[in-house]
Amino acid sequence: MTTTSSSTTTGARALSPRPASLAGRVAWLLGFFERIPNSLIALLARFSIAAVFWNSGQTKVQGLALNFVSGDFTLGWPRLSESALALFQDEYKLPWVAPELAAPMAAFAEHLFPLLLLFGLATRFSALALLVMTLVIQIFVYPDAYATHGTWAAVLLTLMARGPGVFSIDHWLATRQAAR
Numbered sequence: 001m002t003t004t005s006s007s008t009t010t011g012a013r014a015l016s017p018r019p020a021s022l023a024g025r026v027a028w029l030l031g032f033f034e035r036i037p038n039s040l041i042a043l044l045a046r047f048s049i050a051a052v053f054w055n056s057g058q059t060k061v062q063g064l065a066l067n068f069v070s071g072d073f074t075l076g077w078p079r080l081s082e083s084a085l086a087l088f089q090d091e092y093k094l095p096w097v098a099p100e101l102a103a104p105m106a107a108f109a110e111h112l113f114p115l116l117l118l119f120g121l122a123t124r125f126s127a128l129a130l131l132v133m134t135l136v137i138q139i140f141v142y143p144d145a146y147a148t149h150g151t152w153a154a155v156l157l158t159l160m161a162r163g164p165g166v167f168s169i170d171h172w173l174a175t176r177q178a179a180r
Helices: 010-015 022-034 038-058 082-092 099-119 123-141 146-162 169-179
Strands: 065-067 072-074
Touching: 038 065, 038 099, 038 123, 038 146, 082 099, 082 123, 099 123, 123 146
Parallel strands: none
Antiparallel strands: 065 072
């Protein structure tokens, strides 16, 4: 660890005590925030947004129930629930897509893309697919739910821009490719 009168190395700065002045404390705190690893943020983002869409997808199928948070497990062959089709016929009413097509497509997407996000496989493309779904929901289904959809979009855009982090299959594949 090297210290001079004009500068301090990153390691020394990381171990320095909090300064006494308010400005110094704010700067110390900002420096602490900047050291939060992107991989930790990405892992939390991937898990959280995957849970939102997975749980939504689970409401559209019967025969298969997997909820790792509550512990509900029913293994079986998944099939579209009648309530999902009714939802797309009565409440969602997407333009240009028949409810008979939209309901199974949404149920499939809400299971596939969250799984891919959870494992960190094709993360940026999966996040893009869920962002498109979020925009469709915001524009055509629940236009007054901007706060919720804006939060989803921010998480998905972060994953698209920064990637899945080191705790992902994408990272593992990239390091293997780089080693070749």
